[in-house]
Amino acid sequence: MTLWSKSRNIALTMSSTVVTTAPRPRGRPRSSRAHDAIIDAVLEMLVEGTRVEELSIEAVAARAGVGKATIYRRWPHKHALLIDAVESVKDPLPEPGGVSVRDDLILLAKALGTARDTRAGKLFPCLMPELQRDGGLRDAYLAMVERRRDVTRGVLRRGIADGTLRPDTDVELAVALLSGPVLSSLLGSLPRLDTTDLAERVVDTVLSGIAAER
Amino acid sequence: MTLWSKSRNIALTMSSTVVTTAPRPRGRPRSSRAHDAIIDAVLEMLVEGTRVEELSIEAVAARAGVGKATIYRRWPHKHALLIDAVESVKDPLPEPGGVSVRDDLILLAKALGTARDTRAGKLFPCLMPELQRDGGLRDAYLAMVERRRDVTRGVLRRGIADGTLRPDTDVELAVALLSGPVLSSLLGSLPRLDTTDLAERVVDTVLSGIAAER
Amino acid sequence: MTLWSKSRNIALTMSSTVVTTAPRPRGRPRSSRAHDAIIDAVLEMLVEGTRVEELSIEAVAARAGVGKATIYRRWPHKHALLIDAVESVKDPLPEPGGVSVRDDLILLAKALGTARDTRAGKLFPCLMPELQRDGGLRDAYLAMVERRRDVTRGVLRRGIADGTLRPDTDVELAVALLSGPVLSSLLGSLPRLDTTDLAERVVDTVLSGIAAER
Amino acid sequence: MTLWSKSRNIALTMSSTVVTTAPRPRGRPRSSRAHDAIIDAVLEMLVEGTRVEELSIEAVAARAGVGKATIYRRWPHKHALLIDAVESVKDPLPEPGGVSVRDDLILLAKALGTARDTRAGKLFPCLMPELQRDGGLRDAYLAMVERRRDVTRGVLRRGIADGTLRPDTDVELAVALLSGPVLSSLLGSLPRLDTTDLAERVVDTVLSGIAAER
DNA sequence: TACTAAGCGAGACGGTACGTCGCGTCTTCTT
């Protein structure tokens, strides 16, 4: 998580393990209660269906019981606030059983199918246009997404290792194929697609292809 | 295209072939020059990267050289204006050669890959959050998208008919699989995916699957 | 009265008798109802004892039932608004009888003594610091004050003409002397001064002086 | 000078000669450097023309190199700070020669005429609106003013005693008459008044009156 | 040809949210 700071020239990134202990900033430290209240207010509102354009800083401040300046002191733009809100979302990852590759992939696809109801799932479409423009926001979002995809990658690699999948399988492409239809159906952009057993059908189709000669 | 009309209570849909000739409204007719200037202004601004939230009616009116009332007289909401703007976009469809199914699918996938540079491609991410909420806008957008997908469906059905593809192929699912990765890579949400020959690889993988035993 | 205008480049002063008829500005004309409501709100608040620093534009707008922009569209600064408010105050002038110079001067001095209760009287101390800095506001205020002083000047000149006053009387100085004590006592800056019959005593003292040998 | 004290409930007035030695408060004593720096900062800013409304505690603290709490620990309101600042101003009093009453009065009137350039003179208009409302500030200001007027009173009483002035002269009224025009001209509220030899003319007119028959 | 109804550009209207600044209070570490 990045710290935006106005007067205090601190821009720590948590990458380095040993942080050169900055000479503790003077003055009253920023309240973590306020920080949390703000983030929570943003997430609540997004989950409740508030549009990003409607999500006014004024409303966030009111709901969080916080002054507007307290928000602007921490985040320079609304984007930055959204980034932190997105990053703070750590929905539990699905855990594949590890026995059957097919079953695990179906489990993951189904988990993706229910992602619409998670906080992250609700955030996604709201943030789309910003993702295109704001690199920081995109990075934050992708970091969250990649943690989920890593699980799928693990299953695929396991399948390659144990001979269930072809040794030359393009893992990244397979990940994309597996998540694509479910994701699209979530976005409502595939209205004609039958969602019954969608997860099973996607997995089976990707596994065996559609070409006639086998 | 739907006509929103304020004073004149006309809500004509162009579906019926024989339109009950409304008793031509009196007074000065609406200027098509103004209409076009407004739509053009919206599209220009979207293509230039203006966010939907920044795309103020005031700015559209100024750029179109039009009074605000002239806009509100035609469209009740900003959504409605966006819908019409989206609908007015008719980027040329790719035309598959009709010889090889694989080549045609690759052609279409490539066309999708370059869609980012079309007006519709640039509109997409801007409209995402609205699409979730506004049924009308979603319908307009999907209509545009489906015209493109119909081409792919045609190719797939031809493949089924001529025996190139399995007879039980789920066309809709295949469409989703074929467009998914390319679409995702356009959105920047698959950063690890190698885009070299992506279209070919997607098509070949979908055609033959990834399972080891064939 | 000066017109401040933002977009419209009109800065008419009512000095010229024949105004070159400006080509009526385009767009909806400014509402005189709003204008009056704003001025009235300011005067009401000042008279009620609101400090200038407390007299927020926001409060004025709320009390006048007007949007803030409607105020800022007309007056660039709070000063300018105050100037117009002051200028709009036309408390009735006292009218001397015209018989006895002494009686008339006493009447005027008494009128000044009661000026504290007039709107202009309540405005005065609020505006003092601005008067020092803002030439326009000072001019507006002085114009109002001078209309009152002109009445006194008239009485004094009449006294000179009919021989009641010395022919070499310095009218301006006399005006200052006559108004000074009453004004100062109004400001509360002469707490030891007995205000009983103050008007009579001021006039008599100015008329006859304080030197022993006559 | 009054001491406002928050935690320490001390409200000492310096009137009593023998101060009951308070049991020296514990902890670090208040820094007189900070006190002086604050008062100096206020006076500097007022003299530089800062409006009272612009004279923010924040700016005073910054200019004085002092924390805001250090100011609020000493003065409960901005008024209180202003009062102390005003009281701290001890511009040197003019000292009349004591020979001619007329010459002494002219000297005092001239001193008043140059008062505009003193710190107290610059403070006056800034404080006007507050004087109307805040009793404590008014008392502080009047105490300063009265010290000056006492000198005039002394001269007038001397004139009465030695027969130069009428025995029934209303001293307070005379003080008001003598200071009125000069004061008014300072405020810029008598623009038509010729300021050449104003002091002499005021004194002579007050001494001899303006009535024709002598 | 004159009338009339509606559209036109322009811009003012009452509002709401913006991002900034100062208020007076508080919380931290240092002196």
Added chain:
DNA sequence: AAGAAGACGCGACGTACCGTCTCGCTTAGTA
């Protein structure tokens, strides 16, 4: 315990757009 530093909740600032409304003018079809 006072000091400086600065964050806190609050609320006004002046700006920008919202969607609506009034202007004077233009552009048709109807009388």
